[in-house]
Amino acid sequence: MTAFKIDHDSSNPLHSQVEDLLRKLIENPEYQNGKLLPNEVDMAKHLGISRNTVRQATNKLVYESLLIRKKGVGTKVAKNNISTKLNKWTSFTHEMDEKGVAFKVYSLKVGWVAADKRISELFGIPHKTKVLKLERIRGIHSGPIVYFISYFHPRVELTGKEDFSKPLYEMLEKEYHSVASISKEGISAILADHELSLKLNIKEGDPVLFRKRIVCDPGDRPIEYNLGYYRADSFTYTIDIERG
Template sequence: MINKNSPIPFYHQLEELIRHKIDTNELKEGDVIPSERALSEDYDVSRMTIRQALTNLVNEGLLTREKGKGTFVAKRKLEQPLMKLTSFSEDMKNRGLIPESRIIEFTEGVLSVSECKELQVPQKSVGYRINRLRLADNAPMAYEILVLPKVIFPQLSQESIHSSFYSYAEELGYQIDGATQTLEPSLAYEQESELLQIKKGSPVLLMKRVSRLADGRPFEYVKSIYRGDRYKFITELKR
């Protein structure tokens, strides 16, 4: 219950109470949160206090609001470690989820100046651009734009990358060494929001990565847009 004699603000105490119920699975994904009026009566605090606590938890991603329906416990975010280079398919399988790729567009043509620079190939080199929607258990998780140099993958076809592209590359005998990756917050544009089933302007995580083979050659340049409400990236730092 809320301690009225504590210096900790009432709304913050309520946040911690709800957060604890979620952490202990007393409140599960999809469970409805009682109304502001009911919570106000249960905890003997003002509805303004209740509204502030719930809004903070919504902003944190622990709760979600559906207009005309109420407030619910949000789906847990998937934790993505940044210390190891793995494919989307590998990540989802490790979590017991079924990965799926839906190719939105597959084109072959001359790469842009910036794409050639990222892949360290001569200007006007030919390559592939593959736009893919990545899903887990049939739920959209990320929208991916994959750029590949034809000099490394001369026989690439749409059918060959329906699952894990890294598996395909390794089956060709290539050894994947590492990658350079950047991560930044962004907002979903119209096409991204439609594919990811989120509102236009929703927060997303924009990841850009250049991956290298064992001989040092870059073999992919990928831009991925992850749903901000379903993903969080973690890393371990040591001093």
């Protein structure tokens, strides 16, 4: 029984501290398995704070649908957070990780290119502005699985010498001191042309899952335009959707 404590003098608001506490607490297998969390009143008393403050913290997790409250009963962890917990961004690594398969970077190309019409309109920048373009081919031991192309908004001040072999969004957060926040995605199916067939080691005419993604910062300004071509035979694109 860890004695959780609250620091009344911290610059970090109480509800925020409680939120962190809860996030750690619900990692506990007991709670993952459906055990009810300590009730609000007890929890407040125990932590020496108001019930409202506990509630404020809990609310956030409820809105994230990490927790489920039930009147008269209690609060418990929402099931199937196996993937809910993983950031939805990581959907690509998803299946692989579950199978414990290691990733391999097959190819990596970084360079500055002039923004074409599509990119400059999307980013709201002048035509032919230099933007950083990143190409990657990733896969597992048996071969490549996906071909990525990323374009970064100039707002993201990158030198091109960053370590792009690290998970991309993690890196962005650190370098760009901001948090990527909203993404729009479009997915469709296409047939591999000659270039793609070489890159993904498949035959021309094989089905390919094509994904376009726009990544935005919290203010909803675009920071990355990302194209992904996935081998359809060895990869399924997985998404968890929640509804408000």
